[in-house]
Amino acid sequence: MELLHVHIEQAGYEERDNVIRNVAFTLGSGQLVGLIGPNGAGKSTTIKAILGLIKKTKGEVRFSGPQGNYAYIPEHPILYEELTLWEHLELAAAAYGLKADEFRERAEELLAQFKLGDVRHHLTTSFSKGMQQKVMLIIGFLTKPDVYIVDEPFIGLDPKATKELLDTLNAERRRGAAILMSTHVLDTAERICDSFVLLNAGETVAQGDLDQIRSDCGMPGASLFECFHTLT
Template identity: 60%
Template sequence: MNVLEVEIKQAGYTEKKEAINNINFSIKRGEMAGLIGPNGAGKSTIIKAILGLLPEIAGKVQFVGQNRNFAYIPEQPVLYEELTLWEHLELAAAVYGIERNIFLDKGEKLLNIFRLQEVKHHFPATFSKGMQQKVMIVIGLIIEPEIYIIDEPFVGLDPRAIMEFLRFLNEERIRGAGILISTHQLDIAERICDTIILIADGQLVAQGKLDEIRRECHLPGASLFDCFNFILEKQS
């Protein structure tokens, strides 16, 4: 069963209406898909299109799960200066109607795991980029949505935080959540993603399981990095 269906003929900004073209893919329950591409390829534009943030779009994006709810974890954390870390979590719990006892238990657990317990009553606006990213991750995990949309989540995270985050994403996948993750960390994407969506010059140039992409590239046993370079060189 799909939880997200994307069919974009073209989309972009007022000054560039066709930043992306012919982007078609879907995310199933329990599937983790890696959105891969070089800088400027259109990955962030695709995410904005999915979130309904583009002024120009022809096509459709549908959240088709039972509850049609999602969590967005951006590359640049978006936080309220006047709210403490704990108040951010309480706000998310209130918006999504999470029961108080469930929220308290999971909130405390996540803060301990991501080593944020000591600053729970501090203002995240004063945190480092890595700590702010952890706050966004914790908020997303508390929500337990049907689909996660994640943009470059590993920037600024220390190795332990990356390990814990990946562990939680795997648990969420087992729970049945769909996950779309945009990242430049090809080694991580190769290890954790069920499918790969490769974008170049605003277009979808390859998608499928890594073995399928290897066959398309005629590179049996190649790494995602090697396939990535092969496809980009072929496009140029």
């Protein structure tokens, strides 16, 4: 089942309205697609266009899952200084309209999974960067949406937290959710992604599974890292 359809003919800003051009792909149920490219390639603009945050966007973005909803997990944590971890979760639950029982069960499950249960009533300003990133992950996973849009999720996470994240992503894929993940961690992306959209200078330079990426760069048997540097 197709959950996200993206066809961006052009998107950009006041000073430059064609930052990205002709970016098109779809996400199906249970699929994890890696959005990769060097700094300045247009990954962030692509994500913002999908989220409807760029006025100067020409094209079509369509969420078409059973619920038609998505969760966005940003690269940099966005937290309120005066709220505890639990208060952040309560605020998110209220915004999403989660029922109290459903919220408590899901929140307890995620707090235990990401090892933050003991600090639920602490202000998030006292947390390390990795802990703050875990808070954003928990908020994102709280509602079990059809589609996840995840921007550089591994930054600030130690190896154990990275495994916890990967386990949660895999569980959500088994549930049927689709995931678009922007990342620079190419060895992990190669291992977990079904397919890739490789951007450079605002355009798609390769797209498909690893075999297709290898074919596009003429390097049979190459790693994603090697293909990345050849194509960009």
